[in-house]
Amino acid sequence: MKYLAAYLLLTIGGNTAPAAKDVSALLATVGIEAEAERIESLIAQLAGKDINELIAEGTSKLASVPSGGAAAAPAAGGAAAATEAKAEEKKEEAKEESDDDMGFGLFD
Incomplete structure (x- = not known):
């Protein structure tokens, strides 16, 4: 490189x-x-x-490579939002369970 x-x-x-x-x-x-x-x-x-042509060709090839994160959300449409909402629910449930496990905090 x-x-x-x-x-x-x-x-x-x-x-x-x-x-x-x-x-x-x-x-x-x-x-x-x-x-x-x-x-x-x-x-x-x-x-x-020509270097400029090679860079342009490489850029167009990179555009077709799938990447994670924000690029996947528009392609998935509403499915990504639904998955994100389910993940948020699970986080909230896990937090509630961990708070209720013994009834008191570490420094109470």
Whole structure:
């Protein structure tokens, strides 16, 4: 990931086709020892490709990946709200039961 980040920083800085030595030099400025094989592999995979197009393609692919949390609620519709309401009821029942178990609190 650090090699890709360095490559992207170099392209944003105006170097449209960073070489392995450019990536190594950038990483060296922050004290990272670069592995030449990994950088060469990255350069070979990105050779002749437009970074902006790759980012756009990756973003569209990420949009189709399901994620938990808020993204699942709109897709589920009312079912998510019903499930949430049931979970809230169970929490309240569990709280009531734990308060009534002995009839007094720890510091009473």
